[in-house]
Amino acid sequence: MSYNVPNFRHPNLPKNKLGYTTKDYEGAVSTLCAGCGHDSISAAIIEAVFEMSIPPHRVAKLSGIGCSSKTPTYFLGKSHGFNSVHGRMPSVATGANMANRDLLYIGVSGDGDTASIGMGQFVHTVRRNVNMVYICENNGVYGLTKGQDSATTDIGSKSKKGEPNALEPIDLCAIALQLGATFVANSFSGDKKQLVPIIQAAIAHKGFAFINVISPCVTFNNVPGSTKAYDYIRQHMASTNTVDYVPHAEEITADFAEGTDERVTMHDGSVINLHKLEMKHDIHSRSSAIQLMQEYKAQDKVVTGILFMDEHSQEIHESMNTAPTPLRDLSEKELCPGSAALEKINDLHR
Amino acid sequence: MKRDIVTNLFVIKFANVNGTGSASANKLFSRAVFRMGVPISPKNIFPSNIQGLPTWYEVRVNDNGFLGRRGGIDVAVGMNPQSMERDIKEVDKGGYFVYDSTKPLNPEFLRDDIDFIGIPFTEKCREIYDDPRQRQLLRNTMYVGALAALFDMELDVFRQLISDLFKKKEKLIEPNIRAIETGYNLAKEMHSCPIAFRIERRDMVGNKILMDGNEACGLGAVYGGATVAAWYPITPSTSIIDNFSRYCRQFRIDPETQKKKFAIVQAEDELAAIGMVIGASWNGARAFTATSGPGLSLMNEFLGLAYFAEIPSVLIDVQRAGPSTGMPTRTQQSDILSAAYASHGDTKHICLYPSTPKECFEYTAKAFDLAERLQTPVIVMSDLDLGMNDNMSEPFEWDDQHKYDRGKVFSEEELENMDARFGRYLDIDGDGIPYRTYPGTHPTKGAFFTRGTSKDEYAVYTEAGEKYVANMQRLQLKWKTAAKLVPPPIIRKTDKPCTVGVVHYGTSAAATIEALFHLNDLHGISLDSMGIQAFPFSDEVERFILDHEYVFVVEQNRDAQMRSLLITEFDFDPERLVPLLHYDGSPITARFIRHEIRDWILQTSTLPRRGLHHRR
Numbered sequence: 001m002s003y004n005v006p007n008f009r010h011p012n013l014p015k016n017k018l019g020y021t022t023k024d025y026e027g028a029v030s031t032l033c034a035g036c037g038h039d040s041i042s043a044a045i046i047e048a049v050f051e052m053s054i055p056p057h058r059v060a061k062l063s064g065i066g067c068s069s070k071t072p073t074y075f076l077g078k079s080h081g082f083n084s085v086h087g088r089m090p091s092v093a094t095g096a097n098m099a100n101r102d103l104l105y106i107g108v109s110g111d112g113d114t115a116s117i118g119m120g121q122f123v124h125t126v127r128r129n130v131n132m133v134y135i136c137e138n139n140g141v142y143g144l145t146k147g148q149d150s151a152t153t154d155i156g157s158k159s160k161k162g163e164p165n166a167l168e169p170i171d172l173c174a175i176a177l178q179l180g181a182t183f184v185a186n187s188f189s190g191d192k193k194q195l196v197p198i199i200q201a202a203i204a205h206k207g208f209a210f211i212n213v214i215s216p217c218v219t220f221n222n223v224p225g226s227t228k229a230y231d232y233i234r235q236h237m238a239s240t241n242t243v244d245y246v247p248h249a250e251e252i253t254a255d256f257a258e259g260t261d262e263r264v265t266m267h268d269g270s271v272i273n274l275h276k277l278e279m280k281h282d283i284h285s286r287s288s289a290i291q292l293m294q295e296y297k298a299q300d301k302v303v304t305g306i307l308f309m310d311e312h313s314q315e316i317h318e319s320m321n322t323a324p325t326p327l328r329d330l331s332e333k334e335l336c337p338g339s340a341a342l343e344k345i346n347d348l349h350r
Numbered sequence: 351m352k353r354d355i356v357t358n359l360f361v362i363k364f365a366n367v368n369g370t371g372s373a374s375a376n377k378l379f380s381r382a383v384f385r386m387g388v389p390i391s392p393k394n395i396f397p398s399n400i401q402g403l404p405t406w407y408e409v410r411v412n413d414n415g416f417l418g419r420r421g422g423i424d425v426a427v428g429m430n431p432q433s434m435e436r437d438i439k440e441v442d443k444g445g446y447f448v449y450d451s452t453k454p455l456n457p458e459f460l461r462d463d464i465d466f467i468g469i470p471f472t473e474k475c476r477e478i479y480d481d482p483r484q485r486q487l488l489r490n491t492m493y494v495g496a497l498a499a500l501f502d503m504e505l506d507v508f509r510q511l512i513s514d515l516f517k518k519k520e521k522l523i524e525p526n527i528r529a530i531e532t533g534y535n536l537a538k539e540m541h542s543c544p545i546a547f548r549i550e551r552r553d554m555v556g557n558k559i560l561m562d563g564n565e566a567c568g569l570g571a572v573y574g575g576a577t578v579a580a581w582y583p584i585t586p587s588t589s590i591i592d593n594f595s596r597y598c599r600q601f602r603i604d605p606e607t608q609k610k611k612f613a614i615v616q617a618e619d620e621l622a623a624i625g626m627v628i629g630a631s632w633n634g635a636r637a638f639t640a641t642s643g644p645g646l647s648l649m650n651e652f653l654g655l656a657y658f659a660e661i662p663s664v665l666i667d668v669q670r671a672g673p674s675t676g677m678p679t680r681t682q683q684s685d686i687l688s689a690a691y692a693s694h695g696d697t698k699h700i701c702l703y704p705s706t707p708k709e710c711f712e713y714t715a716k717a718f719d720l721a722e723r724l725q726t727p728v729i730v731m732s733d734l735d736l737g738m739n740d741n742m743s744e745p746f747e748w749d750d751q752h753k754y755d756r757g758k759v760f761s762e763e764e765l766e767n768m769d770a771r772f773g774r775y776l777d778i779d780g781d782g783i784p785y786r787t788y789p790g791t792h793p794t795k796g797a798f799f800t801r802g803t804s805k806d807e808y809a810v811y812t813e814a815g816e817k818y819v820a821n822m823q824r825l826q827l828k829w830k831t832a833a834k835l836v837p838p839p840i841i842r843k844t845d846k847p848c849t850v851g852v853v854h855y856g857t858s859a860a861a862t863i864e865a866l867f868h869l870n871d872l873h874g875i876s877l878d879s880m881g882i883q884a885f886p887f888s889d890e891v892e893r894f895i896l897d898h899e900y901v902f903v904v905e906q907n908r909d910a911q912m913r914s915l916l917i918t919e920f921d922f923d924p925e926r927l928v929p930l931l932h933y934d935g936s937p938i939t940a941r942f943i944r945h946e947i948r949d950w951i952l953q954t955s956t957l958p959r960r961g962l963h964h965r966r
Contacts (some may be wrong), residue, residue, distance in 0.1 A: 057797060060633070060789045073799060073811075080789035081799040082632060083653050084625070091580075091622035095629025095637060096789070098613040103633075103790050121625070124618040205411045322607040327577035328634035328788065330611055332754050335575040336599040341746040345569065346745040349559035350385070 002179070007015075017053040018267045027077040030069070031157050031314070037189030037215030038068055038137050039232075042075040044192050045106065045135075046197035049076065052247060058098055064089040064118055064193045066213070066287035069145055070183055087118025090125035094316075097130050100315045100326035103130035104203060112142050114152040115170045117211030122172075126179040131315040133202045133209045136172055139217040140228035147220035158225035173307060174293060176210045177286050184207035184289065185306045189216065193242075197272075198306060200245035204266040207313040214302065238296055240281045241305040244273035250343035267313055274306065283309055351465055352395035353546040358413035360547045362426035362497075363464050366490075367430045368400030375490030376407040378515070379497060380740065382507050383411055384560050391417040391860070392939055393739050398585065398678040404433040413554045417742055418861030421941035422530070425547055427493060429471075431954070435459050435704030445547055448496065450489075456660055465545070468871040470494050478532070481539035488529040495533025498688040502550065505534060543812045544950040559707070559745050563736035564640075566707035567666050568593025569746070572601060572640055574905035575754050578637035580615045582645060585678045586734040587668035590640035612748025614675055619647035624665065625650040631662045632800060635787035636718045636761075643672045643685050645693065646729075653727050654693025655802040657825075660775070660784065662721035662728075662753045662757070666714065669733040671935045680935025681734035683856055686911035690885050696822065700728045701885040705859035707743035709883075710736065713837070717820055722757035724783060724832050735857045735937040757786040765792040774798040775821060776811040782828030829886055835886035839891050842866075850951070851898035853927075855882040855912060858904045858938050873948050877902075885915065892920050895927070902947060906938050 013021040018161045025046045030039050049059065056078035065086035072081045084092045093107045114136045125134070141159050149157075152167065152195040153165040165230035176184045187195045195213065202209035214233050216222045222229045226234075230322040249267035260279070264272040274283065283290040289307040296303040323330070364379075366372035373394070380392045385922040388411055403885060410420050426841065428437045434456070438447050443463045449455060453469025460466070471492050475485040479554045498505060508530045511823050516522040517721040537543055567590045571579065581591045595614055602611040623639045628639035641649065646667050656663045658706040671677035672684040689701050702713040712733060717728040758779075765787065770796055775784045785805075787796035798809040804818045805811055812818070842863070854862040859881050869875040880901075895901055895916065905914040911927035917924055932938040 011807075045612075055793055057793050058790050062629075062804050078794060078797050080787075080797050083799065084628075085651050085802055085803040088621060088625045088652065091617065091625025092629035093624030094615065094622075095578060095580060095631075097627065097629075098580075098615065098632040099633035099635030099637070100788075100790065109681070121622050124622065128615075173942055265740070285481070305616040317613075320613060321608065321610055322613055323604065323607075323611045327611065327613060328630075330577060332575060334611060335577065335602070336573055336748075337748050341601065342573070342748045346557075346559050349561045 003181040007131040016050055018055060020050065020053075020056070022046060022050045024078065025056055025076055027072070027074040030074040032067060032074075033219045035218040036067070037139060037213075037217070038071050039074065040189040041137055041213055042071050043133065044195045044199055045075050046348055047192075048196050048203065050059040051196070052203060054104060054203070059106060061106045061108065061262070062089050062093045062096065062109045064110075064113035066110040066113045066142070068108055068218075069113055072108055087116070088121055089113070090118065090121035090130075093132050094125055094128065094130050097316070099134060101131065101322065102127050102326050104169055107132055107134045109134065109136050109151040111136060111138045111140060111152040111172075115172055123175065123179055124182045126176055128316050129180070129182055129207045129313060129319070131207055131317070133199070133211070134200075135213060136210045137215040138172070138212050138228070139215050139221055140226070142216045143217050143220060154227040157227040158201060158223065159221045160223050161217075162214065164225075171293070172212050173210070177308055181210050181308070182207040182310045183306075184308045185211045186302070186304045187211060187213045188237055188304055189213050190230060191237070191304070194239065194304060197245040201243055201266075201272045201306060201309075204245070204268055204270045204272070205309065205311065206267045207310075207315040233302060236300055236302045237304055238309070239305045240276070240278040240292060240303055241283070242275045242277070243306060244275075246273060247269040253256055264309065264311055272306075276330070277305075281319075283307065303336040307319060313349065351444070353894055354426070355546050355548060357548045358552060361408060361420055361422060362425040362427065363411045363423045363437070363440070363585040364407075364427045365430045365433050366405050366407070367403040367405050367432070368399060370485045370490070372405070373407070375494050376409075377495045377740070378491065378508070378511065380409050380713035381560065382498070382503060382511055383549055383946060384555060384742070385507050385511060386504060386549060387555045388413050388549060389415045389417065389554050389742055390560075391419070391742065393419060393735065395936065396679050401714070404430050411549060413552050415554060416860065416864035416867070417936045418864050419939040427497070429490075429493065434762050435847045438464075446547070446650035448493070448500070450493075459536060467479045467500065467541055467545070469493070469533075469540060471533070472916070473497075474536060474664065475531065475738055477625045484525070488525060490537070491526050492533035495530035498530065499537035499543045500541070500545045501535045501547060501549040503549050503903050505531070508965050531792070537694035545554070549842070555742070557745050558742050560740045560742055561707045561712040562589070563704065563707050563732050564589040564668065564738060565593045565739070566710035566743075567599055567640070567714045567730065567732060569819040570711040572597045572747055573711070574636065574715035574718040576636045576638050577611065578613050578626070578635045578717060579639065580613075580617050581636065581639050582617050582620045582623045582641070584620075584642045584645050586738045587640040587666065587886065589647075589738070590666055590668065617785065620648040622648040624663065627663045627665070628652060628656050628661050631721070636664070636722070638666065638717070639668040640668065642668050642670050644675065646685055646688060650693045653699060654695060654697050657693065657697045657699065658695070659802055660725040660786070661800070662718075662725055664714075664717045664721050664728050664730070666732060668737040669731065671933070677935045679734070681857070681906065681937055682933055682935065683731075683733055683858070683906040683911070685731065686905070686915060687887055697888070698829065700724065700726060700836060702728065702730050702738065702881055703835065703855040704730065704732060704771050705856050707736075707741050708746055711746045716837070719755040720832075720835060722884040723835065724828060725757060725786060726828070726832070731856060732856050758783055760785050760787050760791070760796055762792045765795040768795060771808065772796050772798070773807040774803065775824070776807045777824050777827070782824050783831060790903065793795070798831045811951060833886040834887050836886065836888065836908050838888050839883055839894065840881040841890065841894055842879045844870070844878055846876045848876060848878050850877050850878050851894060851897070851901040852879040852904060852947070853901050853912070854879065854883060856906040856907060861905050861938045861940040861943055864940035865947065867946060868940065868944050873952075875948065875951055877947070882912065887916070887919055887960065891916075891965045895920070899925050900928055902928045902930045902950075904943060905930050908933045917933055
């Protein structure tokens with residue numbers, strides 16, 4: 001849906017530490033359907049980045065193809081964006097990250113883009129622990145091609161077309177966990193209160209941060225019988241924790257309930273305050289996360305929150321031992337061995 | 351058998367079992383010839399296999415300096431019982447067959463028009479060495495020593511060479527020199543040395559070097575400032591990345607911190623490899639990948655994106671015999687069309703066609719300048735023959751004054767001082783090349799959205815027909831600009847009036863040039879020639895073809911792909927271009943080209959005839 005948004009903003013819009021308002025983090029007007037879950041995710045990204053006072057131009061946003069992959073146009077208009085080819089955002093993001101390790105990379109994808117055509121690239125980017133945030137806007141349906149089931153559609157789930165899906169779904173969080181993802185979260189586009197701090201925690205995480213966000217498709221998959229509909233998720237969502245993100249150097253004023261709360265200090269000094277709702281879940285244990293997901297699934301519950309994190313992980317540049325200066329900024333002098341060295345190489349080949 | 355003595359003009363072929371370490375021994379032999387100042391052109395002929403199958407190494411010793419394959423075998427060294435029957439048959443009349451006489455030769459294989467030289471290498475090794483691996487490896491060195499005696503080569507050259515080659519593994523020097531001497535003495539004791547084929551010191555090599563094209567490409571990428579390499583292993587391109595990695599470790603690791611000024615990512619497939627290259631190049635690094643035909647096929651979709659979104663990217667295609675998996679370890683110029691027009695829609699890509707290691711080095715380094723200047727993919731079209739065989743080459747040169755051409759990129763300062771709106775696809779200079787910005791440059795200016803969809807000059811999505819057409823026409827203008835920047839053809843004119851020309855490219859060069867020499871020398875046929883070095887074709891390419899009544903187009907594929915490309919791009923009458931094709935997977939030979947051209951010219955009138963397609 002296209003509509004005109006007035007350019008006017010309240011003159012007293014709050015500013016972040018850089019003096020920017022949320023307006024400086026907005027993008028073009030969305031052309032997605034009214035009520036699309038993806039627009040809520042874009043709004044959550046804007047809020048998260050604004051609150052963290054990240055300069056917009058230090059973010060690169062990348063996507064593949066599909067409704068979800070259109071969204072980078074609708075947030076962070078002052079950031080460079082790259083709408084690549086279907087299912088191939090992970091490789092483009094990996095290459096971009098190789099060139100400049102200093103930017104923040106936000107990859108946006110969907111369930112078709114990630115779980116079908118891009119599965120190969122997704123799993124390998126997880127393995128490499130590329131330092132980026134990867135958001136899968138998961139609606140269990142192909143929107144742009146008008147309503148086909150996707151690889152994440154649950155068994156028995158019915159989209160607008162009415163045929164129940166017969167195939168086993170791919171659980172992206174479970175796969176990410178098994179592949180060694182160092183940050184895995186599940187969330188819901190309709191729960192901004194949970195989603196924004198999860199995105200912030202993912203940004204603060206050093207390494208590959210995966211967020212699966214269930215994001216209902218109002219046009220093709222928001223019907224009774226669909227397990228990715230607003231009503232279904234609201235009724236079946238069960239949070240394992242809620243999260244507060246506390247930037248570095250900010251006084252931690254949040255209530256801390258002994259026993260049910262946990263503080264995780266990130267590599268940049270910021271703190272994740274976890275309010276645990278499910279006491280047996282240990283977010284530093286993969287097996288605990290997988291077990292919890294299986295238990296909840298058996299009870300028809302959709303578990304949300306941070307499922308796993310390893311805040312001490314080695315991201316790809318650390319394991320490769322790359323120079324601290326972004327590779328793209330190295331000068332010719334640092335890169336080219338020159339004619340004298342070449343003469344020696346010639347000599348070794350005589 | 352009575353023979354004339356032939357010095358420095360013969361072909362020797364080694365038949366081995368792969369995985370037995372014969373490659374280094376054979377290389378030792380050719381390097382020794384090279385060090386005696388005699389030009390050589392060695393060719394590996396190997397299977398797609400790691401251990402146990404037949405493999406051959408053919409060395410042409412030639413002090414005329416011709417570097418292509420000649421055709422025919424004068425001396426065979428048969429160390430592989432599996433292929434012995436065929437190896438014996440292959441030797442030209444009057445030649446020699448050197449073999450391991452530990453086991454007697456099958457009498458059925460004997461011929462009376464060649465000489466057999468049996469030396470019991472295996473037996474001797476069993477006698478001297480206890481370790482089985484050593485027996486195998488030094489047996490190879492030993493037959494090289496025997497050849498030194500048979501060809502009357504200088505033993506000191508081998509001694510020095512071994513010392514140089516094993517500089518970093520000193521304890522290997524002594525046993526290898528001993529093995530050479532053992533083989534040398536054994537041959538002298540058992541046979542009358544030297545034989546009719548001899549190698550004599552010359553001064554024909556000058557300061558030339560011996561290197562394979564893949565090493566040259568890897569080195570070219572280092573000199574060209576590549577910092578990101580993403581790749582998926584595939585024969586015959588793999589050693590490009592191996593060499594890039596080796597030279598990076600030599601030159602690009604900070605001695606104090608051990609931090610690397612390069613990143614090499616082994617991707618999950620070729621799609622991801624080119625995706626990473628595009629991502630890194632988009633973000634301002636010089637990035638490249640190396641692949642072969644099957645990988646190029648997989649990269650098609652991404653190449654279209656890089657063309658349309660105008661992202662520099664460098665790809666080295668080491669061609670092998672297709673289609674499909676084809677013959678992975680045999681050579682061909684198989685991807686000329688699929689590289690030039692890779693991807694769906696109206697796309698075309700800059701291709702460079704090196705024919706020597708020096709050109710591999712220079713074109714790879716230059717590919718980064720071209721890719722960034724023109725903001726588009728550049729494909730360096732090597733092949734297995736060039737990439738995996740040692741080729742004699744002029745030494746590499748580098749101008750320390752040369753500055754990388756990073757192309758049109760707005761800096762933070764330029765953006766700061768800019769009043770007009772930044773238009774990523776605006777043709778400000780009238781050459782079709784727009785200006786780009788790297789992500790993260792300026793807080794408020796210069797950001798844009800890169801996409802594979804149609805867009806206007808400001809990178810805003812549009813499906814407006816006139817905007818789409820304007821953009822496609824600008825890309826066409828950029829293509830014309832590219833034709834002026836790529837390496838021009840190499841034209842060789844005869845001093846006689848000449849109405850027929852020969853067109854070649856890549857690894858067909860050496861054999862073609864030799865064939866032309868002999869056509870003139872033996873048959874009085876004198877022809878102009880043109881080596882095409884790049885696509886898009888410059889005006890000189892068109893002029894050369896128009897200046898001749900017809901031209902032969904020499905290439906190593908079935909479908910005359912370069913000929914098709916020329917006809918498509920210039921709208922030539924197809925009859926002007928006579929295909930001359932060799933595509934059995936072996937490098938094209940001078941004899942083949944000479945015979946084809948001779949037969950064609952002597953049997954026909956001056957004008958090209960109908961019925962061309964029957965020949966194809």
